[in-house]
Amino acid sequence: MANERLINSCENCIVAWKNFKNLSRSEIRLLNDNRYEATFKPGEIILKQGSPSSNAVFLATGMAKIYIEGLDNKSFILGIGTPSQLIIGPGVNVHARQSYSVSALTVVRACFISFEVINQLIRQNAEFAFGMIEDLSVKSLALQSKLVSLTQKKMPGRLAEAILFFADEVYKSDLFDIILSRQELGEMTNMAKESVVRILKELETSGVVKSDCSKIQILDKEKLRLISERG
Amino acid sequence: MANERLINSCENCIVAWKNFKNLSRSEIRLLNDNRYEATFKPGEIILKQGSPSSNAVFLATGMAKIYIEGLDNKSFILGIGTPSQLIIGPGVNVHARQSYSVSALTVVRACFISFEVINQLIRQNAEFAFGMIEDLSVKSLALQSKLVSLTQKKMPGRLAEAILFFADEVYKSDLFDIILSRQELGEMTNMAKESVVRILKELETSGVVKSDCSKIQILDKEKLRLISERG
DNA sequence: AGGTATAAGTGATATTTGTCAATAAAAAAC
């Protein structure tokens, strides 16, 4: 976890969060003066569930795993943090504690921004406040849809959904090297790692995807989408 | 759906939403001048998933069922709306459509408040904005915890959790007449209605609850809590 | 009150999915 500043300014930071666009020059300066940059190695924990939340984490580069540590040491992977995402757990505004953990999947460069600063910006800039509300709402919607998927879809539907998520949201390509293990893919879709392997093979047999270890290729996207939607 | 104003003013309304406390006298007047009151009979739909969302719904009296219409006509009950709750789906701030349906379980008196007014209040009153953010966050946290319960707990744990929810959050008593059918209880805990009946009987056999049709009585709350937590 | 719709309860059976044990394949460490 090095501490040199590698990003010289928020203003120049090409990967800024959508909502930062609502800030004035001086507000960005405030942000820039109050951020702390850190680099994480794969596997390192960036935020720990249950710990006090005093900072938001802005992901500059790399990928991270956002997950809830549930019962019996079982994790549930909520999503994948990708560059220019601002990670703020909902616990922050309720009991000032992290409601999930975040760990680096690749080398990650992140900026920590104090909530005092964020709250000040919310207070003084209504558009920024709306942006925060929108961001929270988008995440809530995603949680709702996840809830439906997990309760109403069968394993093939859930796995198909996860594969589409990686193709469309994470890698933006139908051929990719998935960064998650089968175990983790299971933690994301609520299935045992053995089931992930089996369903993946089923999808391969029916000619929908091709998977060889970490490499996954979507062959018939329409069919995959159908499987994902039908459940 | 009658239209007479039965609540003469928001100012006097004893059941106001927590966040309305952050409003000034004149802001409450604005609210009061822009609300529309309606009464619903049991079963009637108050908000319909997918329809344009132009109003928030403030529940003045009665109880409502908040549910997602999922795949294959299967519903998932997100929660129970009780008096003094402001119902705003997360879809509002994203695509201006309802992300869930709400229907009356009892006779419901509700006020409809236009989002234009709410957004104006967010813009001019930072504390109110923080209140909105907190409200959204609380709901997000609840969704997260529901996600973990549904994926990691077995049926007895999920049903125990639901019973505790009704006792502690809805009826505030360990003996109550549950308003949901077994079918609906299943839609809330992701189990078949037959399973609800069976697990309920199991809980009765082990002396944890007593249930006779709609009447449910918690006999051993500690044990019920244990079942709920252990999963 | 009697008849009809709706919900609750029950048992048998089928489906889905997880667990266990073992092996094969990759990746990491020396």
Add this chain to the structure above:
DNA sequence: GTTTTTTATTGACAAATATCACTTATACCT
């Protein structure tokens, strides 16, 4: 490059849970 450790894969089996068919209550209607 070989050893060690982790991850992927496989098959057999077990557990959890749904579905179906049916009976019994309960509520609803005229």
